[in-house]
Amino acid sequence: MRLKVSQLDLPPGYSVEQLAKVVAKKLRCDSSVMHNLKVVRRSIDARSGAPRVNIVVEVDVSGKKPSGKRDVEVVRNVKPQAKTVATLKEYDGLRPVVVGAGPAGLMAAFALAEAGMKPLLVERGEDADARSDRVKDFWKNGVLDSESNVLYGEGGAGLFSDGKLTSRSKDHPRIRRFLEILISCGASPDILIDAEPHLGSDILKELVPALRNRIVELGGEVRFGARLDKVMIDDGVLRGVVVSGEEIRTDHCVLAVGHSARDVYAMLAEQGVPLDAKPFAVGVRLELPQHRIDTAQWGGSFGSLGSASFRLTRRAEDDERSCYTFCLC
Ligand SMILES: Cc1cc2nc3c(=O)[nH]c(=O)nc-3n(C[C@H](O)[C@H](O)[C@H](O)COP(=O)(O)OP(=O)(O)OC[C@H]3O[C@@H](n4cnc5c(N)ncnc54)[C@H](O)[C@@H]3O)c2cc1C
Known part of the structure; x- marks a missing residue:
């Protein structure tokens, strides 16, 4: 039993x-x-x-x-599995274009590749390796590459984070699927059982290229230094996209450009694509001595547990705005 x-x-x-x-x-x-x-x-x-x-x-x-x-x-029932896209054995339509190789774009391209649709994934920044060098140059010498930096490039905005896997989604089967894909690319299986899954610092720089290779093995194509400049819309129907000056015919485009790509939103607005404003949060960075957090949360430090963390939210009664901690590294 x-x-x-x-x-x-x-x-x-x-x-x-x-x-x-x-x-x-x-x-x-x-x-x-x-x-x-x-x-x-x-x-x-x-x-x-x-x-x-x-x-x-x-x-x-x-x-x-x-x-x-x-x-x-x-335990009577088998756990519900995430819905997977049906595999299209002989898909002969135009290949879908996914824009942005952050977590959203990588997973979208992976799902489309798994379904047999041979997606084209375009990313304006460089691959994770080259991008890491570019970011080091920025930290050390202050040289900013506007297309490949801490926010832009393979792996998206969180590539240089300490790899806490925070999700506000309640779609547990899909979150599980996401974690399983990361494990199949080399993440620790512990992320499936820990209440607060955490990849560990710099692990993403190895996982992300593995995920990209899987997309390619499944028939997808990944291009770096390839920036979406324009969407071609005719009579309200998507006809294609312009990527770094090249016209690519497609009837499906997944925009996974993150929230930093203001130029993309400006371009979409100019082209008459309906957009919804989304409120955004302004963040500050605070530094607290780790031993004080360990003591407050655990009564002391425990080597085998790493560092304690906390979450804090506050909503003033007379104000619509709230304040919350996002990520503790
Ligand atoms: C410093 C930092 C640390 C973070 N730490 C964590 C953490 O520990 N845990 C956590 O859960 N979250 C963390 N986050 C938040 C997390 O990174 C984001 O929620 C997540 O990256 C959003 O994913 P996304 O794919 O939607 O967008 P993004 O990651 O922003 O990816 C968008 C991609 O689209 C590309 N792009 C944009 N415009 C174009 C274009 N015109 N053509 C082609 N490509 C384009 C960009 O180059 C980018 O690679 C952190 C964020 C930052 C900035």
Whole structure:
């Protein structure tokens, strides 16, 4: 019988043996009669405020359900899978063009390539490697390349972040699919079980080229230094796009240009494409000593857990605007 066992309290840096012992205790059995023990969720609980931190774990395991245990459930249904695009075996239409190789554009191109539509992905900046050199030059010598920089280029705006995977979407099957694709490109499988998935600094610079190679293997094409200049619309119908001066016929274009590409929005507005204004947030960067955050959140520092983080939101009663922390690195 497949069981889901939740609310398992373990110390930071727990071992497999410790985990098996705690699960066996919940199931009131010997750990030797349990099979296929797999961690499916993991989070940190430091609510006691004391200098003590628990890791709360949920597992899937084959075993026998003991009576009267609320934290043990029988798993009856297979988890819902993300809807995948049907594979078009002999797609002979014009190839779709995806603009922007940030997370949105890369995943859109991957999904289209997987469906057999051989997309063309165009990115105004350079590939992740060349772009990293360009960004180093900027930090060191102040030389800005307006087309390939911290915001523009393969991997998009977050390439040089510490890789926290923040998503406001509630579409859990799709988020899972996104994480699975990252794992297939080399990310740690832990991102599927951690409550706050985190790739780690600079990992994206390796993952993103792997994802690009998968798109190419599936029949897609990726071009760097290729900037969308214009969309060709005739009678309200998309006929093609102009990319770095070249006209490309297409009837489907995914604009995944991020929120920094003001020139694209200006061009679309000029061409009469209906646009909706989206409110935007202004950010400031604050630096806090890490030990103070660790102490406030966990009552102290725990080497095996890395650094503590927090989220803070505030909405003044008489003001529509709110204030929130976005990313703690
Ligand atoms: C410094 C920094 C750190 C961040 N850290 C995190 C983090 O830790 N965790 C997190 O979840 N989020 C983080 N974010 C936010 C995250 O990066 C964005 O939410 C995400 O990148 C948005 O993805 P996107 O694909 O929509 O757009 P973008 O990532 O902005 O990608 C758009 C791409 O389109 C390309 N493009 C634009 N115009 C054109 C054109 N005309 N032709 C061709 N290509 C074009 C750009 O070059 C760019 O590569 C961070 C952002 C920044 C700036």
